[in-house]
Amino acid sequence: MTFKIGKLFHIIHISDDLAELDAWYDEIFQPTRGIMDNGFSEIEKRDASLVVIGDAIIEPMAASKIPGAEEMPVGRFYARFGQHWHSLAWYLDDVGAAWQQMTDLGVRVVTDGGVALPERPTSGSLFTHPRDTHTQLEFYPHVMPVDPRYSPDFDELAWEKQPLGLVRLSYATVVVADIDKAVNLFTGTLMGKKLHESTSDLTGTRNVYVLVGENTIVEIAQPLEAESIAGKDLALNGDMCHAVAWQVLDLDRAEKFLASKNVKIIARDEHTLLADPADTFGAPMRFTDIQIPGDPRG
Numbered sequence: 001m002t003f004k005i006g007k008l009f010h011i012i013h014i015s016d017d018l019a020e021l022d023a024w025y026d027e028i029f030q031p032t033r034g035i036m037d038n039g040f041s042e043i044e045k046r047d048a049s050l051v052v053i054g055d056a057i058i059e060p061m062a063a064s065k066i067p068g069a070e071e072m073p074v075g076r077f078y079a080r081f082g083q084h085w086h087s088l089a090w091y092l093d094d095v096g097a098a099w100q101q102m103t104d105l106g107v108r109v110v111t112d113g114g115v116a117l118p119e120r121p122t123s124g125s126l127f128t129h130p131r132d133t134h135t136q137l138e139f140y141p142h143v144m145p146v147d148p149r150y151s152p153d154f155d156e157l158a159w160e161k162q163p164l165g166l167v168r169l170s171y172a173t174v175v176v177a178d179i180d181k182a183v184n185l186f187t188g189t190l191m192g193k194k195l196h197e198s199t200s201d202l203t204g205t206r207n208v209y210v211l212v213g214e215n216t217i218v219e220i221a222q223p224l225e226a227e228s229i230a231g232k233d234l235a236l237n238g239d240m241c242h243a244v245a246w247q248v249l250d251l252d253r254a255e256k257f258l259a260s261k262n263v264k265i266i267a268r269d270e271h272t273l274l275a276d277p278a279d280t281f282g283a284p285m286r287f288t289d290i291q292i293p294g295d296p297r298g
Contacts, residue, residue, distance in 0.1 A: 003097040005090045005190060005213035007149070009140050010050060010057040011172055011244060012086035014078055015281050018047045018062040024281065025060060028261055029053045030162050035146050043113040045069040052148055054246075055156045055215060055297070056169035061086070073114045083282025085241040087130070088172055089138035090213050096120045098139050105189060107132040134182045134220075134239040135174050137190075163257040165249035168297065170288050171209060171217040175234045175242035179208060179222035182239070186210040186218055195294035202269045204228030209292050217292055219245070229277065229284055243284035245272070247291065254287045 015021040018038060025031055031051035040047050045068055048061040063075035070079065077086060092098055099120050102109050108129035109117050117126070123141060130136040148154050159166040176182040186192045192210040195217065199206050204225030210218050221242065223231035233242050248254040255265050255273055264276040272288040291297075 002101070002191075003092050003094040003139075005092050005139070006143070007091050007214045008056055008169070008216040009089040009091050009138070010059040011088055011241070012048075012059045012061050013084075013281065013283050014074065014081070014086045015060065015062050015083045016078060018049065018060055021060040021062070021281055022049050022051075025051050025053075025058065028258075028263070029058075029164065029166065030159070031058070032148055034148065035144060040064060041112070044074060045072045046074040054159050054166055054168040055149065057147075057149075058244075059089075081237055081240075084237070085172075085244065085283045087127075087136035087138055087241055088174075088216075088218070089140060090216065091143050092139045092141060092213075095124065095126050095139060095141040096122055098126055101189065102126075102128060107189075130240060131238075133185060133189075134176050135241040160249055163253075164246075165253050165257075167247040167249060169216075170245040170247040170286075171219045171292060172241065173219040173221050173230075173243035173245065173284075174239065175205075175221050175223065175230045176239045177222070177234060179206060179220055182220045183208050183210065186212060186220060192218070193294075196292055199224070200272075202267060202272055202274065203230055203286075205230050209294070211294070211296065215297060217295060219243075229274070233284070243286060245286035245288050248287050248289055251287065251289050258287070 031053045035050040037049045045064045047064050048059050051058050063069040069075045110127050111124045126139040128137045190212050192212040196209040205221040205223050208220045212218050223234050225231050263279040265273045266276045267274040271290045275285045277284045
C-alpha cells in the first residue's frame with residue numbers, strides 16, 4: 001500500500017527570537033492567524049506559530065528559552081545553521097505506509113522530538129533525516145481542523161489586494177550537490193511530477209521544478225556559481241531547504257513596498273527579485289511575476 005501526499009502543511013523558518021520573527025511576518029505579509037500562535041512544545045522545547053500566506057503556511061520557529069532547549073532538534077539546528085529555512089511539511093493520508101517506504105529505501109525517520117521510530121507507526125508526525133532526503137521532510141497524518149485553507153470562505157487571492165500584491169507561493173527551493181539524485185527522490189519516492197527545467201543567471205543555478213502533492217512546487221537547484229547565494233549556502237551547509245519564492249502581481253510594486261519595510265533587493269532580472277537574506281531573517285526570499293510552466297494552479 002502506498003501513501004498520498006496532499007496539500008503543503010508548512011515550511012519552517014528558524015530564528016532565535018520568535019516574537020521578532022512573528023512581528024516581521026505580520027508587517028510584510030499580513031498573514032491569517034489562528035491555527036497556532038506562539039505555541040510551546042514541551043516535547044521539542046521550541047516555540048512556533050503557523051501563519052497562512054496565500055495558499056501556503058509558514059511556521060516561524062525558535063528554540064524555547066528554557067534549560068535543555070539547546071540539546072533538542074531545533075536548538076541544535078540553530079546552533080549549526082543559524083537563521084535559515086529548515087524543512088518542508090505536507091499532509092498525507094497514511095503515515096505507516098510512508099514509514100514503510102522510507103525505511104525500505106534506507107531513509108532514517110523519527111517522530112516529534114527526534115524520537116526514533118523502529119516500528120511502523122499508525123499515527124503521529126514523521127520526519128526524515130535531512131541527509132537522506134536533501135532536506136528534512138515532515139509528513140503530518142491528518143488535516144488540522146483549524147486550517148483556514150479548507151474553509152469554504154477562505155480567499156487565497158485576498159493577498160493580491162495588500163501592498164505587496166502577493167498571488168501565492170510560487171515554489172520552495174532545495175539546494176543540492178547532485179541534481180539527478182534529488183530529482184529521483186522527489187519524482188520517485190515522493191511521487192512528484194516533473195514540470196520544467198531551467199538555468200538562471202540571476203540565482204546562478206540549474207533548476208528542475210517538481211510538483212509534490214496537491215499544490216507544492218519544489219525547485220531543485222544545483223549551483224553553477226560558487227559565489228551565488230545558493231552556491232555559498234550549499235558550500236557552507238550542504239543540501240537543504242534554501243529559499244522560498246513568492247509570486248506577485250507586479251515586481252516594481254513589490255520592490256517599492258519591500259523597500260519601505262527595509263527589505264533590500266540585492267539583484268533582479270526581468271521577472272524576479274532577490275531579497276537580501278540579512279533583511280529576511282537569514283532565509284533567502286524571492287519575488288517573481290511569472291508562473292512556472294505546468295503549474296496546475298492556473
